[in-house]
Amino acid sequence: xxxxxxxxxxxxxxxxxxxxxxxxxxxxxxxxxxxxxxxxxxxxxxxxxxxxxxxxxxxxxxxxxxxxxxxxxxxxxxxxxxxxxxxxxxxxxxxxxxxxxxxxxxxxxxxxxxxxxxxxxxxxxxxxxxxxxxxxxxxxxxxxxxxxxxxxxxxxxxxxxxxxxxxxxxxxxxxxxxxxxxxxxxxxxxx
Numbered sequence: 001x002x003x004x005x006x007x008x009x010x011x012x013x014x015x016x017x018x019x020x021x022x023x024x025x026x027x028x029x030x031x032x033x034x035x036x037x038x039x040x041x042x043x044x045x046x047x048x049x050x051x052x053x054x055x056x057x058x059x060x061x062x063x064x065x066x067x068x069x070x071x072x073x074x075x076x077x078x079x080x081x082x083x084x085x086x087x088x089x090x091x092x093x094x095x096x097x098x099x100x101x102x103x104x105x106x107x108x109x110x111x112x113x114x115x116x117x118x119x120x121x122x123x124x125x126x127x128x129x130x131x132x133x134x135x136x137x138x139x140x141x142x143x144x145x146x147x148x149x150x151x152x153x154x155x156x157x158x159x160x161x162x163x164x165x166x167x168x169x170x171x172x173x174x175x176x177x178x179x180x181x182x183x184x185x186x187x188x189x190x191x
Contacts, residue, residue, distance in 0.1 A: 129173025137181030
């Protein structure tokens with residue numbers, strides 16, 4: 001006789017799905033950090049701002065649009081702005097590819113409240129963190145101002161406030177975006 005394995009769709013009550021991570025495990029430790037960060041940061045104004053950042057950064061659309069504005073305004077470096085804009089989209093695409101390989105599910109624990117919808121159930125790395133960091137690095141080179149401290153921390157914090165990423169997701173996304181952005185920026189400097 002074959003053993004029947006229950007199939008879950010994700011719509012069942014949490015008690016009928018897979019048990020949440022044990023706080024003693026590494027993933028459980030991240031749940032604890034995420035839960036504490038969310039409790040500390042989750043104020044009405046912060047949630048509203050985080051949702052705005054989430055929509056702005058979805059699929060790197062906002063950062064791509066800023067690059068196109070830069071190309072329209074800075075005609076002397078139009079090509080560089082277009083390359084940088086394409087680099088932001090490329091960084092986002094790389095993060096999606098990594099997500100599909102790693103296949104880490106998003107946080108799903110009673111202590112974490114998810115406050116925004118997401119286009120996928122995959123978490124590692126944060127594509128918002130990747131594209132934001134790539135944009136900050138690339139656009140810093142074109143504006144002559146260090147945009148990283150102003151742009152990256154708020155986006156990383158927003159993903160925790162909204163409960164859609166573990167801390168290592170946003171850190172890995174920022175590292176990936178910094179790497180891609182840095183490589184492209186180096187090529188732009190050589191021109």
